[in-house]
Amino acid sequence: MTGKKILEARRLKGLSQEELSEISRINVRTIQRIENGNNIPRGKTLSLLCSVLDLDIQELLPMPSETPKKPVAEIMVSYFFVILLNLIIMSIFGFLTLDSEANANSKLGAVFLAVLIPLFIVEKTRQMQPLVRLIKFGSGLLIYLILVTCKHKFLPELLTGFYPSLLLALSVLFYGGNLLSKELQGNT
Numbered sequence: 001m002t003g004k005k006i007l008e009a010r011r012l013k014g015l016s017q018e019e020l021s022e023i024s025r026i027n028v029r030t031i032q033r034i035e036n037g038n039n040i041p042r043g044k045t046l047s048l049l050c051s052v053l054d055l056d057i058q059e060l061l062p063m064p065s066e067t068p069k070k071p072v073a074e075i076m077v078s079y080f081f082v083i084l085l086n087l088i089i090m091s092i093f094g095f096l097t098l099d100s101e102a103n104a105n106s107k108l109g110a111v112f113l114a115v116l117i118p119l120f121i122v123e124k125t126r127q128m129q130p131l132v133r134l135i136k137f138g139s140g141l142l143i144y145l146i147l148v149t150c151k152h153k154f155l156p157e158l159l160t161g162f163y164p165s166l167l168l169a170l171s172v173l174f175y176g177g178n179l180l181s182k183e184l185q186g187n188t
Helices: 001-014 017-024 027-035 043-053 072-097 103-123 132-152 157-162 163-187
Strands: none
Touching: 001 017, 001 027, 001 043, 017 027, 017 043, 072 103, 072 132, 072 163, 103 132, 103 163, 132 163, 157 163
């Protein structure tokens, strides 16, 4: 709904997406995503668009009745897959770092995966707030970190693979959006 209103306002002003981008100093790709309904503008982006297009911010904010309710089955399936994903990620890091046959190569692999898996998750959940993403996709890692620490009493062997990879994964889940947005800014 917001994207359609911005699209209509832009067309009424006779602006192309590129011109709106230049005037508002918002990335063209961001404007395209907003108009296609893939992103919902918030904060500074929303205020910049409203000021350039002479729109009232209150008009663009979604009404509570506009948010459709998801069926219970869809919510349950979603939670099931989030839990399954957390378990899979936990088992990958456990196998690569805590297994009795874990060597330096597997620990290095855990560090690489600690960056790549969370970056993939961040890329697919860009609209999600960092704390929500951390709770949703990192809760399994946090629980695993606590359980292993309680069981092994913070063994020095865990410092060589387990702790660094899990802490790196959690950090990328939280700060990955900032990394990707800086990368996009560098490309434009």
